[in-house]
Amino acid sequence: xxxxxxxxxxxxxxxxxxxxxxxxxxxxxxxxxxxxxxxxxxxxxxxxxxxxxxxxxxxxxxxxxxxxxxxxxxxxxxxxxxxxxxxxxxxxxxxxxxxxxxxxxxxxxxxxxxxxxxxxxxxxxxxxxxxxxxxxxxxxxxxxxxxxxxxxxxxxxxxxxxxxxxxxxxxxxxxxxxxxxxxxxxxxxxxxxxxxxxxxxxxxxxxxxxxxxxxxxxxxxxxxxxxxxxxxxxxxxxxxxxxxxxxxxxxxxxxxxxxxxxxxxxxxxxxxxxxxxxxxxxxxxxxxxxxxxxxxxxxxxxxxxxxxxxxxxxxxxxxxxxxxxxxxxxxxxxxxxxxx
Amino acid sequence: xxxxxxxxxxxxxxxxxxxxxxxxxxxxxxxxxxxxxxxxxxxxxxxxxxxxxxxxxxxxxxxxxxxxxxxxxxxxxxxxxxxxxxxxxxxxxxxxxxxxxxxxxxxxxxxxxxxxxxxxxxxxxxxxxxxxxxxxxxxxxxxxxxxxxxxxxxxxxxxxxxxxxxxxxxxxxxxxxxxxxxxxxxxxxxxxxxxxxxxxxxxxxxxxxxxxxxxxxxxxxxxxxxxxxxxxxxxxxxxxxxxxxxxxxxxxxxxxxxxxxxxxxxxxxxxxxxxxxxxxxxxxxxxxxxxxxxxxxxxxxxxxxxxxxxxxxxxxxxxxxxxxxxxxxxxxxxxxxxxxxxxxxxxxxxxxxxxxxxxxxxxxxxxxxxxxxxxxxxxxxxxxxxxxxxxxxxxxxxxxxxxxxxxxxxxxxxxxxxxxxxxxxxxxxxxxxxxxxxxxxxxxxxxxxxxxxxxxxxxxxxxxxxxxxxxxxxxxxxxxxxxxxxxxxxxxxxxxxxxxxxxxxxxxxxxxxxxxx
Numbered sequence: 036x037x038x039x040x041x042x043x044x045x046x047x048x049x050x051x052x053x054x055x056x057x058x059x060x061x062x063x064x065x066x067x068x069x070x071x072x073x074x075x076x077x078x079x080x081x082x083x084x085x086x087x088x089x090x091x092x093x094x095x096x097x098x099x100x101x102x103x104x105x106x107x108x109x110x111x112x113x114x115x116x117x118x119x120x121x122x123x124x125x126x127x128x129x130x131x132x133x134x135x136x137x138x139x140x141x142x143x144x145x146x147x148x149x150x151x152x153x154x155x156x157x158x159x160x161x162x163x164x165x166x167x168x169x170x171x172x173x174x175x176x177x178x179x180x181x182x183x184x185x186x187x188x189x190x191x192x193x194x195x196x197x198x199x200x201x202x203x204x205x206x207x208x209x210x211x212x213x214x215x216x217x218x219x220x221x222x223x224x225x226x227x228x229x230x231x232x233x234x235x236x237x238x239x240x241x242x243x244x245x246x247x248x249x250x251x252x253x254x255x256x257x258x259x260x261x262x263x264x265x266x267x268x269x270x271x272x273x274x275x276x277x278x279x280x281x282x283x284x285x286x287x288x289x290x291x292x293x294x295x296x297x298x299x300x301x302x303x304x305x306x307x308x309x310x311x312x313x314x315x316x317x318x319x320x321x322x323x324x325x326x327x328x329x330x331x332x333x334x335x336x337x338x339x340x341x342x343x344x345x346x347x348x349x350x351x352x353x354x355x356x357x358x359x360x361x362x363x364x365x366x367x368x369x370x371x372x373x374x375x
Numbered sequence: 376x377x378x379x380x381x382x383x384x385x386x387x388x389x390x391x392x393x394x395x396x397x398x399x400x401x402x403x404x405x406x407x408x409x410x411x412x413x414x415x416x417x418x419x420x421x422x423x424x425x426x427x428x429x430x431x432x433x434x435x436x437x438x439x440x441x442x443x444x445x446x447x448x449x450x451x452x453x454x455x456x457x458x459x460x461x462x463x464x465x466x467x468x469x470x471x472x473x474x475x476x477x478x479x480x481x482x483x484x485x486x487x488x489x490x491x492x493x494x495x496x497x498x499x500x501x502x503x504x505x506x507x508x509x510x511x512x513x514x515x516x517x518x519x520x521x522x523x524x525x526x527x528x529x530x531x532x533x534x535x536x537x538x539x540x541x542x543x544x545x546x547x548x549x550x551x552x553x554x555x556x557x558x559x560x561x562x563x564x565x566x567x568x569x570x571x572x573x574x575x576x577x578x579x580x581x582x583x584x585x586x587x588x589x590x591x592x593x594x595x596x597x598x599x600x601x602x603x604x605x606x607x608x609x610x611x612x613x614x615x616x617x618x619x620x621x622x623x624x625x626x627x628x629x630x631x632x633x634x635x636x637x638x639x640x641x642x643x644x645x646x647x648x649x650x651x652x653x654x655x656x657x658x659x660x661x662x663x664x665x666x667x668x669x670x671x672x673x674x675x676x677x678x679x680x681x682x683x684x685x686x687x688x689x690x691x692x693x694x695x696x697x698x699x700x701x702x703x704x705x706x707x708x709x710x711x712x713x714x715x716x717x718x719x720x721x722x723x724x725x726x727x728x729x730x731x732x733x734x735x736x737x738x739x740x741x742x743x744x745x746x747x748x749x750x751x752x753x754x755x756x757x758x759x760x761x762x763x764x765x766x767x768x769x770x771x772x773x774x775x776x777x778x779x780x781x782x783x784x785x786x787x788x789x790x791x792x793x794x795x796x797x798x799x800x801x802x803x804x805x806x807x808x809x810x811x812x813x814x815x816x817x818x819x820x821x822x823x824x825x826x827x828x829x830x831x832x833x834x835x836x837x838x839x840x841x842x843x844x845x846x847x848x849x850x851x852x853x854x855x856x857x858x859x860x861x862x863x864x865x866x867x868x869x870x871x872x873x874x875x876x877x878x879x880x881x882x883x884x885x886x887x888x889x890x891x892x
Contacts, residue, residue, distance in 0.1 A: 086539055110542040117543045123536040127558040137544030186544065 036097040036189040036222055037062045038083070043092035043102075045075075045082055045246075052078045054246035055092070060239060065216055066224045067233040070243035070269070076226040077120070079243070080192045083224065084117045085110040096190060116183035118193040122175050124167035130154075130178050131163040137186040153181040156215065173204045180212075184219070191216070193225040197232055209235040230270055234258075242266045258306075264372050267304050272333070274344045275302035275372070285369075288338050289318060294369055304370035305344055307333055312348035316361040320344075322354055336360050382718035383726050389715045390734035392773035396748030400615055403608030420610070423593040426507055427576065430514070430589060431617075434575040437515040439568035442522025443560070445659065449523075450530035451552060453644040454655040460663065461527075462881075465520050467666040469877030471834040472517045473580025473855060474870040478670040479504045479513055480584060481677075481863025510587045514575050516666040521574075522567040529563035530556055535643055548645060562631040569625035576618055577741035579837040584858045590614050591743045591837065598743075598841065604751050611744040622739040671874065677867035684865060693869060697833055697849040700764075704771040705779075705829035709821055711772060712779035716787045735777035745770045746841035767842040774838060775831055779824040786820025826880045833876045 038060040045053035053075050060066040068076045081087045083094055085101065085108060094102035096115070101108040124133050134153050138146045154160050157177040167175055176196060183191060196212070197205045213236050216223050227233055233240055234254050241251040242265070250262045261267035264275070278285040280297030287303065289310075312334075323343065324335035327350075334346045334354070346362045354360055448454075449461050467475075482489055483504045493499040502508060533556050541551035579591040590610055597607040647655055719731045737745060749770050754761050790813065798808050836851045843852070850869040857866035 084543060086542070110539075111545045111547065115543065117540075119536050119540055119543075121536075123540040125537060125540070125555055125559075127555075127561075136541070140545070182540075182544070 037095075038066075038190055038222060038224065039095040040079075040083070041093045041095070043079070043082060043094060044090045045078055045087060046090045051090075052246055053082065053089075056243075056246070056248050058241060058248055058251055060222060060224060062222055063217075063220045064222060064238040065213065065236055066239040066241065067237035068224065068226045068241045068243055068248075069228065069230055069233050072228065074243040075246040076243050077194055080117065080194055080224065080226055083190070084115050084192055085113050086117075114186075114189045116186065116188035116191040118176075118179050118183045118191070118196050120194040121199060122167075122179035124175060124178055124182070126167055129164050129166055130159060130170070133167065133178055134181050134185050136182065149185050153185050156184075157181045172199045172201075173208065176200065176208065184221070189222070191221050191223040193223065195227055196225065197227065197229070205229075205232065206235075212236065242269060244269075259368065259370070261304065261370060264302075267370065267372070272307050272345055274305045274342070276305045276342070276344065277301075278303050278371075285371075288340055288342065289344075289364055292364065292366075292369065294371070296371075299373060301371050301373045304372070305366070307345040307347040309364065309366035310344060310346040310362045311365040312346055312352055312360065313363045314361050316363045318363060319359045319361045322356050322358055322360050325354070325356060334360055336362070379722055379724075382722035383724070385714050385718035386722060386727050386730045386734065389711055389718075389776065390730040392745075392749060392769050393733050393736055393740075395752055396740070396745060396773070397615070399748050399752050400608055400612040400744075403605055404612050419588065419593055419596075420590075423588045423590050424613070426587060427589040427591075427617075429507060430511055430582070430587070431572050431575045433511045434514045434518060435568045435572040437511065438519040438522050438571045439564055441515065441662070442519040442524075442567065443526050443564050445519070445523050445662065446526035446530055446560075447552070447556075448655055448659065450527050451556070451645060452647050452655060454647045454652040456656050456659070457644075460659045463663055463667075464523050464659070465881050466663070466878075467517055468520045469881060470517060470667065470670060470874050471580065471836075471851070471854075471870075471877065472514060472578055473584050473836060473851075473858065474674075474866075474873060475517050475666075475670055476510070476513045476581040476584040477854065477858040477863050477866050477870065478673050479509070480858070482673055505585045505587075507587055510582050510585045513581050513585070514578060517581075518571045518574055519666075521570050522564060525563050525567035525570075526560055529560040533559050538643075562628045566625050566628035569621050569628060573618060573621050573625070573739045576614065576621065577739075577743075577837075579741070579743055579840075580855060583855070591741055594743045594747065595837070595841070598747055604747075607747045608751065611741075611747050614741050614744050618739045618741065618744075619736075622736060625739075671871075674867045674871050674874070677864040678871055681864045682868055690868070693848055693850045693853050694872065696847065697851065697872075700767075700771075700839070700849060701829045701832040704768060704775070704832040705825050707768060707772055708775050708779040708828040708832075709783070709825050712776060712783045712824055713817075713821065715776070715780055716784045719784070720787060720792070735780050737773040737775070738777040740774070742770070742774055742835065742837035743841060745773050746838045749773065750842055762844050764844065764847075767838065770838045770842055771832060771835070774835075775828045778828045778831055782820045782823045782827070783817065786817045790816050823880075830876055830880045834873055 038058070040056050040058040043053055043056045044051065056075070056079055058066070068079065070076055078087065082089050082102060083096075088107045089102045089104070091104055092102075093100055096113065099108075100106055101113055125136065128136065131150055131154070134150050135146060138149055141149065150163075154163060157180060159174065159177055159181060162170065162174065162178075167178065170178065176199070180193075180196070183193075197208060200208065209232050225236060237254050239251060240254045240257045242249045242257065244265050250257055250266050252260070252262075257266065258271050261270060267273055267275075276287050276289065278287045278292075278297075278301050280286075280294070280299055280301060283293060283295050283297055285292045285294055285297045285301070285303060292303070320336040320338050322334050323337045326333045329350065331350050332348045332352065332354075334348060335343050336346055337343050346360065348354075348360075445460075445464055449457060449464070481487060483501070484490065504512070537555050537559070538548065538551045541555050542548070546554065577591070578589075579595065582589045582592055583595070590613060594607050594610045594614070597603050597610060715731065715734060719727050750766050753766050753769070760766055794812060795808060798812055803811070834851060836855055839849060839852060840855065843849075848856075850872055853869045854866045854873065857863075857869075
């Protein structure tokens with residue numbers, strides 16, 4: 036079901052935690068919020084779930100206003116599923132009873148069918164009678180997701196669903212989760228601090244900072260067309276290259292770049308994939324660091340001015356720290372942040 | 376290797392009193408039944424056993440319900456006075472059961488001024504406090520804070536996220552409390568109710584003051600009245616059997632408890648308004664009033680009119696003897712607890728694992744049983760012990776070792792052996808390690824162990840009564856003797872001294888509670 040937030044603000048005591056959040060998530064889409072800790076991601080989810088009342092603004096679920104200044108639909112009435120951080124499974128109930136907890140209004144047979152479906156869907160069959168503390172972290176997370184999905188909510192919220200899992204389990208669960216949510220067609224808003232999870236899951240990606248949603252776009256656009264320095268800094272690796280604009284060109288330490296709008300002084304965002312390794316290139320700089328990432332190397336090179344930039348090279352180009360590396364600019368679009 | 380052997384010896388010595396008692400009691404059961412016991416079985420024991428079972432069950436259930444209700448109210452709701460009640464509800468712990476029994480017997484008795492006045496003015500009647508129901512009432516009022524304390528910690532340590540998860544799955548706050556918080560707290564409630572049951576089983580002072588026949592009074596009578604050692608030992612064996620059952624129950628409840636400890640955002644308290652808030656404040660005040668304020672006020676008023684009769688030179692003798700017994704006893708308990716905790720740390724063999732619980736099982740065994748179970752074998756093995764305080768101290772240690780051992784073992788658990796290894800690698804010797812690492816980290820636990828056992832020993836009645844040298848009187852003995860003679864008013868002065876002493880460890884208890892939440 037469609038979710039819309041209009042200028043949502045939330046204040047606790049004297050602190051304004053949300054300072055006007057606007058967001059639209061179409062029915063069946065998966066939205067992901069990223070941002071530094073304390074930026075208001077979790078509070079946004081809590082307001083949507085109804086665990087907090089908004090100070091101003093409006094939250095709309097489908098065509099129903101669920102939160103506004105003078106209206107607060109209770110948590111129990113919202114039909115929102117919420118996978119809380121660290122899962123919060125009831126430790127005195129077995130897996131099946133945890134999943135069944137939200138189904139008490141259903142008839143017995145229907146309830147059993149739902150539980151069986153959930154167990155099958157999340158590959159939990161055989162674990163029905165286990166207690167939460169006897170499960171692995173990944174299994175606990177699956178049970179928590181099953182418990183939230185069982186009542187067939189209109190909207191699913193997830194707070195750091197992968198935070199307790201090791202890297203491998205994480206990657207597996209991310210792709211499984213996306214296909215599961217798409218199969219069910221359930222609208223989902225998820226919070227994570229890991230941008231790789233975000234890229235793997237999101238139809239819409241949002242970057243939050245200081246209680247504001249700085250950008251709300253497709254993952255591709257958030258990465259390639261960041262709307263602010265903060266977004267550019269947080270999402271992906273990158274370096275700001277100082278540039279002076281004159282006569283339709285940006286003049287930089289790495290050469291000139293054509294741009295009809297070039298004017299004044301600015302910083303250009305340089306992603307690692309904007310600088311390609313090229314042994315024949317006249318532009319060379321000393322390697323001061325490198326990270327082997329399996330398929331490729333991420334080199335840090337230092338320009339004569341002292342500025343360090345990142346360059347990507349396929350894995351078989353094995354150069355050592357101290358050598359010089361040749362590279363060329365290969366950016367297909369420009370991201371310019373003007374300096375005033 | 377030598378150190379390991381030494382540790383095993385320490386554990387064995389600490390467990391020795393409990394072993395002596397158990398072996399002696401088994402021996403007495405194997406011995407043929409005496410005439411006296413047959414007499415008892417026929418005429419006294421059926422009633423005494425029935426009364427004991429009814430008393431233990433009724434107090435455990437009543438204290439369990441009352442303690443849980445108060446804990447839920449204080450942990451989950453906010454009402455006027457909540458902050459005050461949260462610690463004040465521990466105050467009844469400071470009043471020894473036999474003092475509360477004396478107050479109620481003296482003030483609610485048929486001939487008491489209050490009852491006479493109510494009867495004549497309003498025609499009010501109530502059942503006598505000197506009855507099984509009365510004893511159950513008094514014991515519930517002094518013991519419910521155990522359940523309150525432990526259940527409250529259990530409620531408060533259950534994280535808010537469980538309530539939120541339940542709300543998201545369609546539960547109101549009240550439904551969530553019933554379906555999630557209560558089941559989570561059940562092991563804690565059961566364990567603390569079992570503790571209350573053990574205290575009730577062990578009680579001698581309250582039932583003696585209210586003339587209720589139970590197994591402990593039967594034991595006392597067999598020992599003092601009929602001088603029948605075998606009979607006393609056989610009754611004691613019966614009591615120990617029940618105590619061990621309760622101990623087993625408590626252990627099982629506690630093992631579940633450990634598995635479920637969780638942390639998280641603490642509970643958000645629901646603010647009560649209007650008549651609900653008023654009702655909460657009134658009910659809590661009523662319980663605190665009946666169990667603490669009113670008895671203390673009564674003692675004060677009695678003391679103010681009778682202090683002159685009792686406060687002579689002899690009185691300071693009682694005070695000094697009480698403090699000396701409790702002080703020496705507490706030093707012994709703390710020292711042996713410390714040795715035991717270190718020994719247990721070094722010795723993880725089956726001897727250490729199985730004997731340490733036995734050494735600390737004394738808290739489940741009634742004082743009367745320990746007194747009889749130790750006096751008989753020790754006095755026959757070494758007749759010169761009769762008339763000394765040695766048997767008394769051995770019984771004290773057996774009964775209260777757990778009180779001292781629990782905080783010290785907990786303190787030592789925070790001190791991993793890796794710390795010692797690190798210190799050894801840095802070249803420090805044993806003395807320096809103790810002074811610079813162990814003592815600073817353990818002294819708080821040792822102080823808590825000292826205060827808790829000191830106050831328990833000060834209030835202790837049955838062991839002192841049964842094993843003291845002839846004519847040796849303490850405050851507790853004085854209160855007991857004066858109440859047995861119906862001299863309630865004169866018992867007020869020594870009783871107040873005991874209540875005052877009992878207030879001392881509450882600071883530790885309250886501190887530990889806030890630490891736990």
